[in-house]
Amino acid sequence: xxxxxxxxxxxxxxxxxxxxxxxxxxxxxxxxxxxxxxxxxxxxxxxxxxxxxxxxxxxxxxxxxxxxxxxxxxxxxxxxxxxxxxxxxxxxxxxxxxxxxxxxxxxxxxxxxxxxxxxxxxxxxxxxxxxxxxxxxxxxxxxxxxxxxxxxxxxxxxxxxxxxxxxxxxxxxxxxxxxxxxxxxxxxxxxxxxxxxxxxxxxxxxxxxxxxxxxxxxxxxxxxxxxxxxxxxxxxxxxxxxxxxxxxxxxxxxxxxxxxxxxxxxxxxxxxxxxxxxxxxxxxxxxxxxxxxxxxxxxxxxxxxxxxxxxxxxxxxxxxxxxxxxxxxxxxxxxxxxxxxxxxxxxxxxxxxxxxxxxxxxxxxxxxxxx
Amino acid sequence: xxxxxxxxxxxxxxxxxxxxxxxxxxxxxxxxxxxxxxxxxxxxxxxxxxxxxxxxxxxxxxxxxxxxxxxxxxxxxxxxxxxxxxxxxxxxxxxxxxxxxxxxxxxxxxxxxxxxxxxxxxxxxxxxxxxxxxxxxxxxxxxxxxxxxxxxxxxxxxxxxxxxxxxxxxxxxxxxxxxxxxxxxxxxxxxxxxxxxxxxxxxxxxxxxxxxxxxxxxxxxxxxxxxxxxxxxxxxxxxxxxxxxxxxxxxxxxxxxxxxxxxxxxxxxxxxxxxxxxxxxxxxxxxxxxxxxxxxxxxxxxxxxxxxxxx
Numbered sequence: 001x002x003x004x005x006x007x008x009x010x011x012x013x014x015x016x017x018x019x020x021x022x023x024x025x026x027x028x029x030x031x032x033x034x035x036x037x038x039x040x041x042x043x044x045x046x047x048x049x050x051x052x053x054x055x056x057x058x059x060x061x062x063x064x065x066x067x068x069x070x071x072x073x074x075x076x077x078x079x080x081x082x083x084x085x086x087x088x089x090x091x092x093x094x095x096x097x098x099x100x101x102x103x104x105x106x107x108x109x110x111x112x113x114x115x116x117x118x119x120x121x122x123x124x125x126x127x128x129x130x131x132x133x134x135x136x137x138x139x140x141x142x143x144x145x146x147x148x149x150x151x152x153x154x155x156x157x158x159x160x161x162x163x164x165x166x167x168x169x170x171x172x173x174x175x176x177x178x179x180x181x182x183x184x185x186x187x188x189x190x191x192x193x194x195x196x197x198x199x200x201x202x203x204x205x206x207x208x209x210x211x212x213x214x215x216x217x218x219x220x221x222x223x224x225x226x227x228x229x230x231x232x233x234x235x236x237x238x239x240x241x242x243x244x245x246x247x248x249x250x251x252x253x254x255x256x257x258x259x260x261x262x263x264x265x266x267x268x269x270x271x272x273x274x275x276x277x278x279x280x281x282x283x284x285x286x287x288x289x290x291x292x293x294x295x296x297x298x299x300x301x302x303x304x305x306x307x308x309x310x311x312x313x314x315x316x317x318x319x320x321x322x323x324x325x326x327x328x329x330x331x332x333x334x335x336x337x338x339x340x341x342x343x344x345x346x347x348x349x350x351x352x353x354x355x356x357x358x359x360x361x362x363x364x365x366x367x368x369x370x371x
Numbered sequence: 372x373x374x375x376x377x378x379x380x381x382x383x384x385x386x387x388x389x390x391x392x393x394x395x396x397x398x399x400x401x402x403x404x405x406x407x408x409x410x411x412x413x414x415x416x417x418x419x420x421x422x423x424x425x426x427x428x429x430x431x432x433x434x435x436x437x438x439x440x441x442x443x444x445x446x447x448x449x450x451x452x453x454x455x456x457x458x459x460x461x462x463x464x465x466x467x468x469x470x471x472x473x474x475x476x477x478x479x480x481x482x483x484x485x486x487x488x489x490x491x492x493x494x495x496x497x498x499x500x501x502x503x504x505x506x507x508x509x510x511x512x513x514x515x516x517x518x519x520x521x522x523x524x525x526x527x528x529x530x531x532x533x534x535x536x537x538x539x540x541x542x543x544x545x546x547x548x549x550x551x552x553x554x555x556x557x558x559x560x561x562x563x564x565x566x567x568x569x570x571x572x573x574x575x576x577x578x579x580x581x582x583x584x585x586x587x588x589x590x591x592x593x594x595x596x597x598x599x600x601x602x603x604x605x606x607x608x609x610x611x612x613x614x615x616x617x618x619x620x621x622x623x624x625x626x627x628x629x630x631x632x633x634x635x636x637x638x639x640x641x642x643x644x645x646x647x648x649x650x651x652x653x654x655x656x657x658x659x660x661x662x663x664x665x666x667x668x669x670x671x672x673x674x675x676x677x678x679x680x681x682x
Binding site: 002003006007010013014017018060089207208212213215216217218356369 | 421454460461464479
C-alpha cells in the first residue's frame with residue numbers, strides 16, 4: 001500500500017507543476033461554463049409558443065381571448081401553435097417536452113370584463129406553464145409579460161387588468177446553468193481520466209518509464225490503483241471547482257450526496273479503463289491521443305453536456321443512448337439538481353458496472369514490457 | 372553455483388519469430404567484477420541484460436542472478452539488483468531529490484539521499500526537475516536511482532550512449548567508483564574504449580552469440596593485430612634501414628608513410644636508433660596500440676560501428 005501512496009504523491013506533485021494540465025482540467029471547464037452561461041442568456045430568435053385557449057363559447061374563442069391571441073400574433077415574436085382546449089396543459093407540456101405553454105383559462109372573457117368594470121379591483125389571469133431549465137422558456141415568459149404589460153397600459157394607463165401567472169414544470173431553482181454544470185462535471189471526469197490514462201499508458205511505454213518501473217518491486221496492480229485514485233481525485237477537484245463557481249457566480253443550489261460522488265468516481269474509473277484499452281491498441285502516443293479525441297469529442301456533444309437530448313434530432317438521440325457519458329450526465333443532474341434519487345441510483349449502478357468492467361479489462365491488457 | 376558467482380547463464384536463447392536475438396549463450400559473471408558485453412547495436416546485448424533483469428522471458432535456457440532463478444524468483448532478484456536502463460527516463464516533473472526518494476520508496480529502502488546525490492555529483496541540481504536536466508545529468512541521476520536499494524549487482528545498459536566525451540568520462544568515473552566499493556557491475560556497451568577502460572572481463576557478442584570472452588588485455592594479445600609504428604612522410608630509405616634489423620617494414624608510395632608491425636621482441640628505441648644514425652628524415656612518429664576494435668574486427672569481420680540494426 002505504501003507504494004500506492006508514494007506513487008500517488010508523485011502524481012499529484014507532477015499535476016500541480018503541470019500548468020497546461022491544470023488549465024485543461026480546471027480552468028477550461030470554467031471558461032466553458034462562463035461562455036455558455038453568457039450565450040444562453042441572450043438570443044434573438046423566434047420562439048415556438050404553444051397556446052391553449054380554454055375560454056371558448058360554442059367552440060369559438062371568446063372576445064377577450066381572441067383579442068389576446070391577435071395581439072400575441074401581431075408581435076411576430078412567436079410561432080404560435082394551438083393546443084386542444086380539453087387537454088391537461090402540464091401533462092401535455094411534459095409529455096411533448098415543451099419548454100412553455102400559455103393557457104388562457106375558461107372564464108377569461110368574463111374576468112376581463114369584470115376587471116374593466118371594476119377598474120382593476122379584480123384581474124383576468126393567464127397561466128404560463130414553463131420549464132425553467134431552459135433559458136429560452138425564460139425569454140418567452142418575459143416577452144409574454146411585456147405584451148401583457150403593454151396591453152394593460154393601453155387599456156387603462158397601467159392599471160393591472162390582465163395578469164400572467166407562472167406555473168413551472170420543473171423545480172423552481174432549475175435553470176440552464178443547473179443543467180449545464182453537472183454535464184461539464186461529467187465531461188471533465190471523462191476527459192481528465194481518458195487523457196491521463198492514454199498519455200501515461202502510451203507515453204510511459206515509449207519513453208521507458210514503464211521499463212524502469214518494471215525493474216523495481218512495484219507491482220503493476222499497485223501502480224494502476226494509484227493512477228486510478230489519482231484520476232478520481234482530479235475529477236473530484238474539477239467537480240469542486242465547478243460547483244463553487246456555480247454557487248458563487250450563478251447562485252446555484254446543488255446537492256452533493258453520496259450518489260453523485262460515487263458517480264464521478266465510477267465515471268473516472270470507466271474512462272481510465274477505456275484510456276488503457278485505447279493505449280493498448282494504438283501504441284504510438286500521438287496516435288493514442290488522436291484516438292482519445294475521436295472518442296471524447298463526439299461524446300462531449302452527443303451526450304447532452306451542452307444541449308438537452310430532446311433538442312437533438314431523433315437519430316442523434318438514439319446514438320446518445322449508447323454513449324456512457326449520457327448516463328453520467330443524466331445521473332449527475334438527477335442527483336445534484338432534480339433530487340431524482342431513484343434515477344440517479346439507476347444510472348450510477350450502470351456506470352459502476354461499466355466502470356469496474358472497463359478498469360478490469362484495461363488492467364489485464366496493459367503491459368509494462370513487451371514479452 | 373558458488374558464492375563467488377554473481378550471474379550464471381546457461382544456453383540462453385531468445386527468439387522473436389524467425390529472428391534469433393540471443394542464440395544459446397553461456398557465461399558467468401564473478402562477484403565484484405565489472406563485466407562488459409561489447410557488441411554493436413542489435414547484437415543481443417540488451418535482450419540478454421533484460422532477461423537477466425527479469426523483464427523478458429527467455430525462449431529456452433537457464434540463468435541465475437545472485438543465486439536466484441530468473442524464471443521463478445524475480446522478486447528476489449529485483450530487490451537485490453539495481454538497473455540503469457538504456458536511455459534512462461523518469462517523471463518529468465519530479466526533482467532530482469524527489470526522484471531518488473520515489474524509487475527508494477518503491478524498494479522500501481531508506482538510503483541516505485544526500486549521499487547518493489553527492490556520489491553522482493548532483494548537489495547543486497538536487498531541486499531541478501528531471502525535464503530540465505541535460506543528457507549527462509539524467510544519466511547520472513539514473514545511476515543514483517539504480518543504487519537506491521544498495522544493490523549487490525548493478526546492470527548498466529549502454530550507460531554513456533549519446534553523451535558527450537566530458538559527460539562520458541564522468542559516468543566512467545562513477546562506474547569505476549562502484550567497482551572500488553566492491554559491487555558487481557554488468558555493463559553493456561558498443562564503445563570499445565568503455566569496455567577496455569572499465570571492464571575486468573569483456574564478452575564480445577555478435578549476432579546473438581558470444582564470440583570471445585576474456586580480460587581486455589588477453590583478448591587484445593590473442594585476437595588483436597600487433598601494435599604498429601608509423602613513420603609519417605618519410606622516404607623508402609627508411610624501409611631499408613629497418614629491414615637491416617631483421618624487421619619487416621612497408622612503404623606506402625602515396626602517403627609516404629612507413630608502417631612497422633611491432634612484436635614484443637623489438638624495441639621502438641632500436642628502430643629509432645637505426646633511423647637517426649643514418650639520418651633518415653620523418654615528419655611524425657605514431658605508435659598505434661591494438662585495441663578491442665581490432666579484436667572485434669578480427670573475430671567478426673565487421674567493425675563495431677558498422678552494424679546498426681536495432682532490437
